[in-house]
Amino acid sequence: MTQLVIHTGMPMTSAAVIRDQLAGWREPLERAGVELVAKDAPKAWDRAVRQVLGGEVPPPLRRVMRRTQQGEAPTVLLSAELAARALGSRPTVNALRALSRDSGLTTKVVLVVREQLDLLNALYCRRVMALETSIGFESFVTDALVSGRLELDHHFTALQDASGVELVAVPYSRLDHHLPAAAVLEAAGAAGGAAVTGADAAADVQAAADDRWLPGPVLLTATRLLHKRLTRLGAVRKRPAEELGAAVAMLRHRATDAAWNEVPFWGWSQDLAATAEQHYRSGNDSFAARVWAAPWPDVAPSRPQTRQDLASEPPAVVSDVMTMIHRAVDELTAGRAVAVTT
């Protein structure tokens, strides 16, 4: 019987890094009987996962299934972050169950879960640094609490209830910082996992480190200010994404060069953290009890809130930040490319 493994994860659980690492290990995995049916491009992985969740069998999966009929028992591995959101829907879960049953697949969903306070802090940083938002952290958190998407027990009720689809959850905190894909292979029960965990390519390690990187409060503030100025001047809509990205990269480069600050951003005040923790606690406990038959493994981090009060920074930082933003705004509004290095 073909085993279908779908790796997915909550936001900010290194899903893209894991997928890239898996793609990089394609050959040793195949030798160990693990097939990656999608090509390396992220869109190909997403398309294959969409098809499966829509109840279709992608052609490459069909080919593998034919080999099963010839006596082999390969594992097919798919990976896409988008699956986590889709699997919050009961019709999608039912479609996956039907596909598994009708196609004779043993289906397993490997879901990487992350403690929400840590996750929201990282997600906020990513959205700000991508110039997707410039709202304050508190507003961002309030929106997230209202949306309910990170409430594990509630969001994945259908998946937990589904017979014929096994849910294996992996805490983000247990992923190897450098090789997070190894934990996914292990959770999938893929025999090839051990064969590749020795791979420790520098590129993998760097990508994993970048994925976990958090900006400091000054850089985050500078990026929010840049976004606000560009919004005011209409440049966020008018300029291409890569030019906007170059402006942010320039700020990041400068932050490193000039050592604006080294402390990673932590947006939670004590009160806000207590509210959010309370909000998520029972759902996490209930999810953990059902999936692991054990308590929720992670304690919400408790760190001092980092301020975003630029005016309280040293004069050299204030003038540097404002000069860099001004330069980027000038270049972008004049239709010129921003040089990343300064």
Place this chain on the structure above:
Amino acid sequence: MDQLRAGVLVTRLVVHIGAQRTASPGFHKSLFDNADTLLQHGVLVPAAGRPDSSPRAVRHQLLAWSFDPDGDHPYDATVWDALHEEIAASSAHTVLLSSELFAAVAADPASAPLLRNRLRALSDDVTMVLLVRDQLDLLNSLYCQQVRSLELTCDFDGYLADSPDTHVYDFAASFAPWYAADDVSFVAMPWDPRTDEDTLPALLSLVGISVTPDVLVPGDGEGDLLGPVGIEANRLLGSYLRGRFPGFRPGEPAARKLRRKAAAAGQSHSWDNDEFWAWSPQQAARAAERYATSNQEFARHVLGGNWDLPAPVDRERNVAELVELGPASVNQVHRYLIEMEEAFERLRRREAAA
């Protein structure tokens, strides 16, 4: 000094010592506008001790600054001698000096005896006048003023932690040696920014100088306040200029001139339409409680009654942080910094050329 100690120059000396942020700008302009009228009533408002930087206001700042030779301000070692000469040449029976900076000089145990000697050398009848204001209001206003004048860039909590103002304006602790002394008379007048009483006639009446109020040119109120966005913009401006121009001093001539441009720009952006208020209700309640006993003691000794200036403990905090402002305001503040930087560069060049 021998000459100073030797004799009495004038029958009566009245010294308005502040406090700061008790309508002083309006009061000093009113003193300037009414100097001739006062002289006709025998009251000399000396020209000595007034810096050139504010020619249309009477502020005897040089007299106060003379007690701090190392400070970032003009200094004239001969200023008291010049005052002496001016008084000696006048036939006025009363001399009226005014500088809100005298309060800090009088409150400091090191400089207080020096000030006392200087004043007593001028007259045997010295009256110190202090306008008192509720400390919450006063410290909030002082913080605004020091941010606006580019002296401070810290936040309000940093100001409360580090500034001597919190001690200077503990009225009983600072001025008990003066009101307990028998060689100087110490009087006080409560001042509330919410009333629009003209300070000069009230002060003259308090110290018994008889001038009919209707012959005086009316003075202005406190004026020139900045709202939360303006305060944030000026904190940033202070930091920004320090970062862009190593060696920047808020007291340097170009910086002093820049303040006027900055104030005009702030008005054009309507940053004065709102009122900055730095205290959270909890913080205000704690501070009010801390000052209450001292204020009551001061009032009993100096005002002859109870302290009745209300402490605005219930007022909601009204501050701004740049990054939390809307895109239009962020853009406006950023442009303000760039414009002020350019203006400052021009002013510095002009100063250097001059």
